[in-house]
Each structure stands twice: as structure tokens, then as C-alpha cells.
Amino acid sequence: xxxxxxxxxxxxxxxxxxxxxxxxxxxxxxxxxxxxxxxxxxxxxxxxxxxxxxxxxxxxxxxxxxxxxxxxxxxxxxxxxxxxxxxxxxxxxxxxxxxxxxxxx
Numbered sequence: 252x253x254x255x256x257x258x259x260x261x262x263x264x265x266x267x268x269x270x271x272x273x274x275x276x277x278x279x280x281x282x283x284x285x286x287x288x289x290x291x292x293x294x295x296x297x298x299x300x301x302x303x304x305x306x307x308x309x310x311x312x313x314x315x316x317x318x319x320x321x322x323x324x325x326x327x328x329x330x331x332x333x334x335x336x337x338x339x340x341x342x343x344x345x346x347x348x349x350x351x352x353x354x355x356x
Contacts, residue, residue, distance in 0.1 A: 252332055258340040265316060265323070265341070266302070272325060273304040273312040276333055283307070291315070297344045318344045 259265050266286065274281045284306040291299040302314040313326045321341055325334035 253334040255334070255336045256339055257336055259338055260340065260342060262342050265300075268336075269302045269314045269316075269323060269325075270304060272323075272334065272336070273302070273314060274306075276325065276327055277306060277310055277312060279304070279306045279310070300344070 257268070259268060266288070267281075270281045270284070270286045273279075274284060281304075284304050287303045287305070289301040289303075290297055291301055297318070299318050300316045302316070304312045304314075306312070310328050312328055313330075314323055315326075316323045318341075321338045323336045323338065324332055325336075327333045
């Protein structure tokens with residue numbers, strides 16, 4: 252499993268980073284794949300974001316940004332964890348701002 256550390260300051264940059272990283276695992280082109288997002292919540296409070304990259308041939312790769320641990324976990328098409336990125340700095344997960352980002356995705 253590959254582990255990295257990085258600083259990301261905007262949610263849009265996290266979305267781009269996730270799409271590029273997932274694409275690298277299966278040698279996909281990010282621009283030819285579709286990334287969907289879903290807000291994760293615990294007790295009514297946002298606690299993360301689920302990302303799903305849908306590529307050709309029904310390939311689905313996923314990632315979860317856990318805001319409590321400030322990490323992004325990457326999974327291959329079999330559901331096995333293949334990577335982890337610890338965010339040294341990351342944007343706050345604000346429900347209203349994120350709702351706008353998710354609807355734009």
C-alpha cells in the first residue's frame with residue numbers, strides 16, 4: 252500500500268487529487284472518467300466524503316476522505332485498500348459549502 256502526506260487547502264483541490272490518484276492505480280485518464288461524490292455523516296454531522304471514479308469497462312475505484320483522521324483512503328476495483336494520504340492541512344468540511352460543491356460535481 253502506498254502512503255503519502257500532502258497539504259491541500261481547497262475542496263476542489265481534494266477532488267482533483269482524488270481523481271488523479273485513483274486514475275493512476277488503473278492507468279485511466281481522469282478527463283475520460285466520471286467522479287461522483289457523497290457526503291458522509293455521523294450523528295447528523297459531516298464526517299467525510301465518499302468518492303467514486305467510474306471508468307471504462309465498468310471500472311469503479313473509490314476513496315474516502317475521513318475528516319476526523321484527516322486521511323484519504325484509496326480502494327481498487329476489488330475493494331482492497333491500495334493507498335493512503337495523510338493531509339497535513341486540509342479545508343474544513345462545512346456542510347453548506349460542501350453541498351454546493353457536491354451539486355456541481
